[in-house]
């Protein structure tokens with residue numbers, strides 16, 4: 001992970017836990033709007049199917065590349081085998097710039113630019129804990 005991403009991650013996490021958290025608390029409802037940027041490729045919720053990307057039920061806390069029935073890139077499977085777990089920090093980094101976390105991922109997404117959007121979309125994903 002590059003220094004740049006690490007620094008940004010700390011900023012994001014500081015936002016999540018810092019004294020101003022009342023203002024920038026994770027907001028799943030706002031995250032649902034952000035998820036529209038993901039919805040061309042991902043579904044989530046009851047009965048969600050794989051699309052271009054895997055269905056994202058239960059993704060927070062899961063190892064990378066481990067959702068049954070989806071054909072991942074070998075890079076994503078290798079990331080999971082190397083111990084990448086989708087927690088708040090790794091998700092924030094991946095959704096900021098996917099290739100900084102998994103260099104050869106086939107997720108072609110330019111990345112979310114706003115810390116607020118990152119926090120909120122992660123909160124949204126957390127609201128679907130069950131596979």
Ligand code: HEC
Pocket residue numbers: 034035037038039040041042052053054056059063064065066067071072073074075076086095104105106107108109112121
């Ligand atoms: C253009 C299609 C596309 C868009 C848009 C997209 N993704 Fe993905 N995503 C993929 C693909 C394809 C993969 C599988 C990557 C691989 O196997 O390398 C993936 C993988 C992932 C993973 C890892 C899944 C796992 O089981 O390891 C997460 C988490 C994820 N996407 C979240 C998101 C979120 C959240 C958004 C929106 C902010 C988003 N993606 C936008 C196509 C997309």
